[in-house]
Amino acid sequence: MVTSRILFTAKQKDELWERWKNGQSVLAISRALERRNKTGVQRIVALNGGIAPAPRCRAVAALKLEEREEISRGIAAGRSVRRIARGLKRSPSTISREIRRNGGSQTYRANRAERSAWERALRPKPCHLALHGELRWRVAQKLALQWSPEQISGWLKQQFPTDRDMRISHEAIYRSLFVQTRGVLKKELTAQLRTRRQMRHAKGGKAKNGQGHILDMVSIRERPAEAEDRAVPGHWEGDLLTGASDTHIVTLVERHSRFTMLVKLPRKDTTTVVAALAKHIRKLPEQLRRSLTWDQGKEMSGHKRFTVATNVQVYFCDPRSPWQRGSNENTNGLLRQYFPRGTDLSRFSQAYLNGIALRLNQRPRKTLAFETPANRLQLVLH
Numbered sequence: 001m002v003t004s005r006i007l008f009t010a011k012q013k014d015e016l017w018e019r020w021k022n023g024q025s026v027l028a029i030s031r032a033l034e035r036r037n038k039t040g041v042q043r044i045v046a047l048n049g050g051i052a053p054a055p056r057c058r059a060v061a062a063l064k065l066e067e068r069e070e071i072s073r074g075i076a077a078g079r080s081v082r083r084i085a086r087g088l089k090r091s092p093s094t095i096s097r098e099i100r101r102n103g104g105s106q107t108y109r110a111n112r113a114e115r116s117a118w119e120r121a122l123r124p125k126p127c128h129l130a131l132h133g134e135l136r137w138r139v140a141q142k143l144a145l146q147w148s149p150e151q152i153s154g155w156l157k158q159q160f161p162t163d164r165d166m167r168i169s170h171e172a173i174y175r176s177l178f179v180q181t182r183g184v185l186k187k188e189l190t191a192q193l194r195t196r197r198q199m200r201h202a203k204g205g206k207a208k209n210g211q212g213h214i215l216d217m218v219s220i221r222e223r224p225a226e227a228e229d230r231a232v233p234g235h236w237e238g239d240l241l242t243g244a245s246d247t248h249i250v251t252l253v254e255r256h257s258r259f260t261m262l263v264k265l266p267r268k269d270t271t272t273v274v275a276a277l278a279k280h281i282r283k284l285p286e287q288l289r290r291s292l293t294w295d296q297g298k299e300m301s302g303h304k305r306f307t308v309a310t311n312v313q314v315y316f317c318d319p320r321s322p323w324q325r326g327s328n329e330n331t332n333g334l335l336r337q338y339f340p341r342g343t344d345l346s347r348f349s350q351a352y353l354n355g356i357a358l359r360l361n362q363r364p365r366k367t368l369a370f371e372t373p374a375n376r377l378q379l380v381l382h
Contacts, residue, residue, distance in 0.1 A: 008033075008040065016041060017052035062117065063090075063098060068110035071095060075105045129176050132165050139173060146337050149173035151363055154370030214301045214316065220293060220324055223315040227291055230255045233380045234290035236312075237328035238277070240268065240299060241335055243345035249353060250277060251335065253327045254288065257376035258368065260331055260360045262353035266346070270302040278309040285381065291315060293325055334360060 008016065012033055019029045026045060030038040058064075067088050074084035081099070085092040099105055102113040129136045135156075142152045149170035160166035227235035233256035240248045250263035250273065263276050281289060293315045294300045303314040317324040338356050339345060361377075364370040 008044065013044070016044060020045060020050070021052065058121075063094070065110065065114045068098070068113050071098060071113075072108060072110040075099070075108055127176060128168050128172060135166050135168060138166075139168065139176075143173075145363075146359070147363055149177075150366055151370070154366055155364045158364070158370050214296060214298065214303070216304060217296070217316040218313065220315045220317050223291060223293065227255060227293075227315075232290070233257060233377070234288040235293070236281075236291065237293045237325040239295060239325065239328050239332060240265075240273075240297065241332055241339060241345070243339060243341075243343045245344055245346070247345035249339075249345050249348070250280075251328060251332055252277075252280070252292075253331045254373075254377065255327055257373045257380065258327055258331070258365055259373040259377045260357045262335075262357045264348065264350045264353055268299055270299050273299040274302040274306045274309075278306055281310045281312055287380075293317065293328075295322070295325065331360065 016029055016033065019032060024032070026038045026042050030041045033041065035041065067090070070088060071084055074087070079087075081096050082092045085095045088095070098113065099108050102108050102116060129139060138156070139152055142155070143149075147155070152173060153168060153170040156167055223235075226232040233254060235255045236252050237255060238250060238252045241251050242248055246268065248265045248268050250265060252261040252263070253259070261280060263280050265276055266272060277292075281292075289310060289312050291313050292306075294303070295317045296319055300306075300314065300316075303316075307313055322329045335356070338359075339348075358374075361374040362372050364372050368376055
């Protein structure tokens with residue numbers, strides 16, 4: 001039977017967050033919990049910014065109900081605060097404060113004191129960012145540069161390895177951005193996140209469809225082992241980033257360092273794509289020109305001309321297998337911060353694209369132990 005109740009039990013809330021974590025929609029969760037509409041679930045999720053609240057737990061040093069009952073019995077027996085404290089192996093000041101904050105010795109009741117303590121524990125505590133101004137400033141500065149919370153957290157660990165006041169987890173940054181009760185970081189900074197969402201969602205992905213057969217393709221399965229394990233630099237992944245009105249730019253990512261290059265395209269036909277790619281690849285040092293992995297998009301049907309012009313072999317992914325170019329797919333996601341879907345990409349100059357690539361290459365990457373792609377590539381070249 002479908003219920004119209006607004007309140008959720010603790011068990012229902014646990015199920016709600018578990019389903020949200022697994023990527024279910026608000027509507028699907030509402031139906032699973034037998035709600036008439038999605039309003040109740042939506043309210044809970046939005047209030048917490050899409051982040052499951054941490055489970056409540058009692059502090060180790062907090063007084064327990066049994067101790068409060070012993071305090072109540074001690075008061076009734078006319079014992080002094082010091083004697084009660086000695087019996088509980090607590091500081092007299094702890095017992096005195098407990099009695100005073102719960103109405104004094106004349107009205108102290110153990111159950112009521114326990115309930116009041118639990119309610120006081122619900123009050124929002126100042127978060128780490130609220131207490132440390134320099135940390136807050138640095139986090140906001142990096143968010144404005146469109147660094148992800150995970151990149152910021154990793155960079156802080158490297159920059160301030162011994163200063164715990166300058167350390168914060170990426171989840172704490174997300175909470176400060178998304179959870180309404182925090183309000184420490186300006187809400188406008190969420191616009192600098194890759195997705196621009198107002199709440200966190202479970203991670204998921206979509207595979208791109210293959211785009212047709214290409215003559216004389218060389219399968220990714222024939223790619224050298226050195227490219228597969230990323231041990232040797234010079235192996236690239238490539239793709240097209242698509243914008244409005246059938247506009248495109250080429251995105252290239254070097255597998256070893258995750259170094260990114262962007263190439264302006266006036267058109268998408270294979271002659272134009274191959275010529276633009278070859279022009280940029282020929283500028284690279286020889287040790288950075290080993291292979292290129294592409295999907296089966298028809299824009300690379302002229303791959304043999306590209307190989308003749310650059311001496312770089314092209315390997316093609318299996319159909320509908322974007323994970324075989326995982327670094328490139330991830331980079332395309334990062335680029336959507338700068339080029340949202342529906343953007344006319346033809347209006348950006350090559351100089352502007354170079355500037356965006358520089359930004360990405362100067363961001364620390366978790367997969368590189370928070371080293372930047374630019375630094376990693378520099379080490380290879382020297």
